[in-house]
Amino acid sequence: MRSLIVGTRKSQLAMTQTSWVVDRLKEVKPGLEVRMEKIVTKGDRILNVTLSKVGGKGLFVKEIEQALLDGRIDFAVHSMKDLPGEMPEGLVIGAIPRRENPRDVLLSRDGKMLAELPPGSVVGTSSLRRQAQILASRPDLRVEPVRGNLDTRIRKMREGQFDAIVLAAAGLYRMDWQSEICEELPINVMLPAVGQGALAIQCREDDHELLSLLAGINHEQTARAVRAERAFLVAFEGSCHMPLAAYAEVDGEEVHLTGLVAQPDGKEVIKKSMRGKDEWAVGKQLAKEMRELGAGQLLALSERS
Numbered sequence: 001m002r003s004l005i006v007g008t009r010k011s012q013l014a015m016t017q018t019s020w021v022v023d024r025l026k027e028v029k030p031g032l033e034v035r036m037e038k039i040v041t042k043g044d045r046i047l048n049v050t051l052s053k054v055g056g057k058g059l060f061v062k063e064i065e066q067a068l069l070d071g072r073i074d075f076a077v078h079s080m081k082d083l084p085g086e087m088p089e090g091l092v093i094g095a096i097p098r099r100e101n102p103r104d105v106l107l108s109r110d111g112k113m114l115a116e117l118p119p120g121s122v123v124g125t126s127s128l129r130r131q132a133q134i135l136a137s138r139p140d141l142r143v144e145p146v147r148g149n150l151d152t153r154i155r156k157m158r159e160g161q162f163d164a165i166v167l168a169a170a171g172l173y174r175m176d177w178q179s180e181i182c183e184e185l186p187i188n189v190m191l192p193a194v195g196q197g198a199l200a201i202q203c204r205e206d207d208h209e210l211l212s213l214l215a216g217i218n219h220e221q222t223a224r225a226v227r228a229e230r231a232f233l234v235a236f237e238g239s240c241h242m243p244l245a246a247y248a249e250v251d252g253e254e255v256h257l258t259g260l261v262a263q264p265d266g267k268e269v270i271k272k273s274m275r276g277k278d279e280w281a282v283g284k285q286l287a288k289e290m291r292e293l294g295a296g297q298l299l300a301l302s303e304r305s
């Protein structure tokens with residue numbers, strides 16, 4: 001195997017995730033040489049604006065995908081949930097390693113759980129998905145946007161800008177910061193984002209040497225679950241700046257998928273589950289049936305607001 005260059009964002013979390021993947025690759029290929037190339041993305045340069053207002057999730061991946069296409073790097077490690085549903089021509093996801101904890105967690109200044117926060121408490125999140133589900137279970141709370149890396153968000157809460165914040169468990173576990181967690185929100189209270197907790201290793205589709213190495217760290221159950229979630233996502237894309245969640249688990253031959261779309265204020269929530277053997281078909285079919293329940297109108301509504 002030739003020596004490899006992996007592209008990574010400069011954030012602590014991105015570098016931790018990339019090192020974790022490199023370690024897994026070295027387990028399956030002892031002696032492997034990998035150099036890290038740090039890439040600053042547009043998303044990293046505009047941390048103070050609500051992301052959904054400036055172009056959404058693609059912001060963190062575009063520069064990295066260009067570096068792959070140009071041959072400046074061989075592979076890249078992304079948080080699956082930051083990857084748009086459609087992939088540029090010439091690139092593929094070469095492996096999806098075993099998923100970390102997929103749930104969202106609550107961190108609060110007083111160590112309180114979601115149900116214990118006093119009315120009027122301010123919860124920091126810039127995710128419409130989290131906002132809608134918080135307000136659905138606690139309409140008496142206020143939600144305010146918060147941006148920045150994990151440590152910045154935690155600092156802003158400690159400084160008193162927020163009474164609580166909601167983050168992905170996976171980021172905290174990967175950074176070994178799980179002691180900050182006050183409550184792991186149950187899946188039925190806070191359905192996770194598509195792909196949350198999973199990593200995507202992206203490379204050029206014609207790099208067969210690398211693809212056969214990456215196959216060694218693929219986790220098929222995670223890959224199947226994520227495929228179902230992303231099939232659901234793609235069926236709604238175009239209307240991506242709205243509250244949308246999906247979570248799948250593999251149960252033997254079947255995949256069990258739950259999808260959710262909501263109004264940002266949480267007053268209307270459409271949620272439905274489906275199971276089946278073909279994960280792509282399950283994702284598509286669930287999206288179709290949810291559209292028939294009015295999910296399309298909900299999404300169109302939140303596009304305008």
Ligand SMILES: NCc1[nH]cc(CCC(=O)O)c1CC(=O)O
Nearest residue numbers: 079081167168170171196197198
């Ligand atoms: N929104 C940014 C982002 N993208 C990936 C993670 C880490 C968790 C993961 O891999 O899903 C986070 C932080 C968070 O949402 O709290």
